[in-house]
Amino acid sequence: xxxxxxxxxxxxxxxxxxxxxxxxxxxxxxxxxxxxxxxxxxxxxxxxxxxxxxxxxxxxxxxxxxxxxxxxxxxxxxxxxxxxxxxxxxxxxxxxxxxxxxxxxxxxxxxxxxxxxxxxxxxxxxxxxxxxxxxxxxxxxxxxxxxxxxxxxxxxxxxxxxxxxxxxxxxxxxxxxxxxxxxxxxxxxxxxxxxxxxxxxxxxxxxxxxxxxxxxxxxxxxxxxxxxxxxxxxxxxxxxxxxxxxxxxxxxxxxxxxxxxxxxxxxxxxx
Amino acid sequence: xxxxxxxxxxxxxxxxxxxxxxxxxxxxxxxxxxxxxxxxxxxxxxxxxxxxxxxxxxxxxxxxxxxxxxxxxxxxxxxxxxxxxxxxxxxxxxxxxxxxxxxxxxxxxxxxxxxxxxxxxxxxxxxxxxxxxxxxxxxxxxxxxxxxxxxxxxxxxxxxxxxxxxxxxxxxxxxxxxxxxxxxxxxxxxxxxxxxxxxxxxxxxxxxxxxxxxxxxxxxxxxxxxxxxxxxxxxxxxxxxxxxxxxxxxxxxxxxxxxxxxxxxxxxxxxxxxxxxxxxxxxxxxxxxxxxxxxxxxxxxxxxxxxxxxxxxxxxxxxxxxxxxxxxxxxxxxxxxxxxxxxxxxxxxxxxxxxxxxxxxxxxxxxxxxxxxxxxxxxxxxxxxxxxxxxxxxxxxxxxxxxxxxxxxxxxxxxx
Numbered sequence: 001x002x003x004x005x006x007x008x009x010x011x012x013x014x015x016x017x018x019x020x021x022x023x024x025x026x027x028x029x030x031x032x033x034x035x036x037x038x039x040x041x042x043x044x045x046x047x048x049x050x051x052x053x054x055x056x057x058x059x060x061x062x063x064x065x066x067x068x069x070x071x072x073x074x075x076x077x078x079x080x081x082x083x084x085x086x087x088x089x090x091x092x093x094x095x096x097x098x099x100x101x102x103x104x105x106x107x108x109x110x111x112x113x114x115x116x117x118x119x120x121x122x123x124x125x126x127x128x129x130x131x132x133x134x135x136x137x138x139x140x141x142x143x144x145x146x147x148x149x150x151x152x153x154x155x156x157x158x159x160x161x162x163x164x165x166x167x168x169x170x171x172x173x174x175x176x177x178x179x180x181x182x183x184x185x186x187x188x189x190x191x192x193x194x195x196x197x198x199x200x201x202x203x204x205x206x207x208x209x210x211x212x213x214x215x216x217x218x219x220x221x222x223x224x225x226x227x228x229x230x231x232x233x234x235x236x237x238x239x240x241x242x243x244x245x246x247x248x249x250x251x252x253x254x255x256x257x258x259x260x261x262x263x264x265x266x267x268x269x270x271x
Numbered sequence: 272x273x274x275x276x277x278x279x280x281x282x283x284x285x286x287x288x289x290x291x292x293x294x295x296x297x298x299x300x301x302x303x304x305x306x307x308x309x310x311x312x313x314x315x316x317x318x319x320x321x322x323x324x325x326x327x328x329x330x331x332x333x334x335x336x337x338x339x340x341x342x343x344x345x346x347x348x349x350x351x352x353x354x355x356x357x358x359x360x361x362x363x364x365x366x367x368x369x370x371x372x373x374x375x376x377x378x379x380x381x382x383x384x385x386x387x388x389x390x391x392x393x394x395x396x397x398x399x400x401x402x403x404x405x406x407x408x409x410x411x412x413x414x415x416x417x418x419x420x421x422x423x424x425x426x427x428x429x430x431x432x433x434x435x436x437x438x439x440x441x442x443x444x445x446x447x448x449x450x451x452x453x454x455x456x457x458x459x460x461x462x463x464x465x466x467x468x469x470x471x472x473x474x475x476x477x478x479x480x481x482x483x484x485x486x487x488x489x490x491x492x493x494x495x496x497x498x499x500x501x502x503x504x505x506x507x508x509x510x511x512x513x514x515x516x517x518x519x520x521x522x523x524x525x526x527x528x529x530x531x532x533x534x535x536x537x538x539x540x541x542x543x544x545x546x547x548x549x550x551x552x553x554x555x556x557x558x559x560x561x562x563x564x565x566x567x568x569x570x571x572x573x574x575x576x577x578x579x580x581x582x583x584x585x586x587x588x589x590x591x592x593x594x595x596x597x598x599x600x601x602x603x604x605x606x607x608x609x610x611x612x613x614x615x616x617x618x619x620x621x622x623x624x625x626x627x628x629x630x631x632x633x634x635x636x637x638x639x640x641x642x643x644x645x646x647x648x649x650x651x652x653x654x655x656x657x658x659x660x661x662x663x664x665x666x667x668x669x670x671x672x673x674x675x676x677x678x679x680x681x682x683x684x685x686x687x
Contacts, residue, residue: 157443160570162577167429171446172541236538239562 003057004109006050007071011105013043014078017098025095025164036094037085044078047105051075058113061127066111074104076134080142080182088178092169096145125200132193133218139186140221140250143228146179147246154240176238179246183232187225194218213256220256224249273405275364276337276356277317277324280378283355291345291352293318295395301344302399308343309336313403315396315410317371319388321378326368328405334358365409365604366597372413373420373593374427381426381582381589386417409600416596420589428585429578433571434464437545440574441469441513444541444564449473452511456504456525457518458490461547465515470494477507508533513543516552524552530560537562547571602670609669612678613662615687620654 016039051071054062062068081097084090149169156166169175197218198208209215228245231237237245278288293301293316305314311327318324325337338356342349359367370376372389393410396402402410421427430439438448445451453469455462455478466476476496480487484500491498499507501524508514508529518524525544530553534542539562546553546567558565566574628650632638638646661681668674681687 153443157440157564160566161573166443166577167425167581171443173444173446177446239539239541 001053003050003054006046006053007105007109010043010046010050011102011109013039013046014074014098014102014105016040017043017094018102021095021098024168036098040078040082040098044075044082047071047075047078054113061130063126063130065113067108067113070104070111071108072130072134073137074101074108076131076138077101077104077141080135080138084142084178084182088174090170090174090178092149092175093142093145093178095168096148097141100141125196129193129196129200132189132196133214136186136190136193136218136221137253139182139189140224140253142182143179143186143246144250146175146182147243147250150175150179150240150243151247154243172239176242179242180232180238183225183228183246187222187229190218190222190225194222217253217256221249221253224252272329272332272361273364273368273409274311274327274329274332274334274337275324275359275367276334276341277322278352278355278357279322279324279376281376282357287352287355288320288323290347291323291341292320293323298395299399302396302401304344305337305340306401309333309340311337313396313406314401315392315406317389317392319385322371322376324371326364326406326409328403332360334360362601365601368409369413369416369593369597369600373417373589375420375586375590375593379431380579380586381421381428382431383421383427386414386421389413389417408603412596412600416593419596420592423592424585424588426582426585426589429581431575431579431582433547433568433575434461435468436571436575436578437465437515437547437566438468438472440545440564440566440571441543442472444543445512447473450475451513452477453513453515454479454507454511455487455490455494456501456514456516456552457520457548458486459517459519459547462515462517463490463494465545466494469513470496474513477511479504479507505529505532508542509536512541513545514553515545515547517547518552519548520552521550523554524548525554525557527554527557527560530554530557530563534560534562545571605669605671605674606666607669609665609674609678612681612687613665616658616661616681616685619685619687620658624650624654 017036020036051062054068054071058068063072077097078101081093081101084093150172152165153169153172153175156162156169157172197215201208201210224245228242228249231245232242278291280288283291298316298318301316302314305311305316305325305327309327309329311329311333313328315326316324317326323341325341327333327337335358338352338358339349341356342352367376372386374381374383374385377385393402393406396406430436441448441451441453448469449472451469451474453466453474453476455466455476458478458480470476476491476494478487478491478494478496478498479501480498484498487498504525508525509532514525516525525546530542530544542563544553544557544563544565546565549568551567553565553567555565555567557563628646631646665674665677665681668677
């Protein structure tokens with residue numbers, strides 16, 4: 001089978017997850033939990049196979065262009081979701097992770113495979129650097145989700161007449177803890193990704209900083225991590241304020257990434 | 272036949288339920304009496320504050336006599352009781368037994384105590400030697416159905432009593448209550464119930480006394496915590512995560528300033544204030560302080576109402592699970608009805624077969640072992656093939672409950 005077929009199979013498996021979230025929200029029931037986790041694991045296996053197959057087919061690590069980029073980002077998100085679920089049994093992350101993953105993989109399936117990148121992008125540095133960065137962003141996404149869930153749950157608790165989310169979302173303490181751990185984990189991965197990136201830039205261009213949009217996004221994310229960690233562990237910012245930071249952090253990264261990609265001059269000037 | 276006779280919160284007021292209750296220590300004697308006086312071969316008495324019911328097995332319909340026994344035993348005229356009593360026999364009795372155990376008939380839908388009460392009732396009946404195969408089977412199947420209804424639906428999942436709602440909210444804020452600290456201001460019953468549950472979950476408790484410290488000390492001792500005078504309020508709030516206030520004071524006890532000071536010291540970590548006093552103990556605007564969740568008694572009630580609505584929604588799924596289980600049990604019971612007939616039928620056929628082989632042997636003389644075997648296989652084959660279809664059909668009809676007339680017919684046809 002070619003990588004597209006594997007990717008399609010994983011899309012079907014993830015669709016089960018997305019449908020589950022819908023059913024879950026509508027019926028407040030955990031009808032499909034075992035089934036969904038099984039199907040997500042299966043989807044993840046297909047997805048991994050798709051990436052590996054695509055690597056072989058393309059002859060380089062598939063991380064550039066919409067097709068490969070979206071697929072890889074989805075893969076990292078699923079991995080982070082599975083890690084959080086398996087270590088904490090909190091499935092509320094799925095409320096966001098399932099639809100997000102589904103949309104990313106759908107985008108990847110519908111978009112054509114990109115042209116091969118410059119030969120300089122081949123080599124082992126690329127996968128190491130990219131996977132580290134994907135984990136960093138995946139963790140940032142987890143912190144974002146935890147922040148949103150925290151605010152929803154807090155709102156439910158303050159409303160004094162709980163609606164469906166009250167029953168579904170775990171305790172504030174739990175969300176705060178997982179959010180904090182995501183921040184620490186993400187910070188570690190992103191720092192390593194940036195260091196490998198600098199090293200790589202240096203060996204390719206003789207410079208540490210080239211002004212590529214990805215560099216700006218990475219730097220923004222890194223600064224946000226530093227702010228969050230300082231706020232949380234030095235100033236004792238937990239709960240609501242940490243939740244807002246988590247949301248703002250992810251927002252800034254998405255914005256930076258979009259801005260830097262959409263304003264071609266930024267990237268063009270650097271080339 | 273299974274019978275149920277009794278009354279419940281749905282049919283009788285509290286005074287009547289009280290008058291007909293069976294004290295635990297007299298259950299054994301009452302069970303012996305009911306069997307002796309009404310001809311029940313098996314019996315069980317379920318007596319809780321919301322229902323008094325006698326379950327029994329009788330060779331023929333017995334509901335009338337059991338009702339009379341209930342009145343006689345408690346020295347009540349049966350005519351006065353008549354309007355409160357319900358009597359179920361056969362399938363209806365089975366249905367009732369399942370629904371009661373699954374808490375579908377409870378005053379608080381989905382409450383969990385009823386199954387324990389049913390269990391104890393069966394245990395008492397077991398001790399009194401009044402359980403036989405039928406009630407035993409009913410016991411096992413009702414437990415199974417009740418457990419399925421609880422685990423597969425959310426009928427019993429969210430708290431509906433005010434104290435338990437408070438505990439559940441605390442869990443929604445703090446997750447695990449292990450090593451959390453709870454402060455009781457005033458030593459009321461409702462605070463005690465909530466605090467006891469939190470201590471069971473691993474929280475530490477402290478009690479602030481009002482006018483007399485003595486009561487606070489006693490409560491602190493039973494909760495395994497410490498006590499302090501009310502004047503220490505401000506410093507005590509700083510040390511805890513949950514405050515349950517339920518004094519009888521006419522004015523405010525916990526002021527916004529106290530909470531603000533405490534939150535500043537606690538770096539605005541979540542603080543859960545529960546005000547179960549009427550008039551209120553905690554200044555309402557204290558709920559606006561950062562990190563504070565303030566619930567008064569009305570708020571707790573509104574959460575309880577929301578939880579009850581969830582239970583009512585879940586009740587439909589629970590009902591269908593219980594219905595499934597009831598059908599399973601009834602099918603099994605009905606299939607038992609035809610077992611004696613089938614045994615007789617087989618016995619008669621076997622008798623005829625052996626007789627015919629004997630006759631044939633006399634005519635044929637001695638047979639070789641192979642021939643012996645062949646004759647045996649031939650005759651058994653004919654018997655089995657002939658009886659196969661009636662056996663299957665009878666079992667099917669029994670499961671649908673349409674077997675009774677056929678049982679008589681078959682007896683006539685085969686001369687059984």
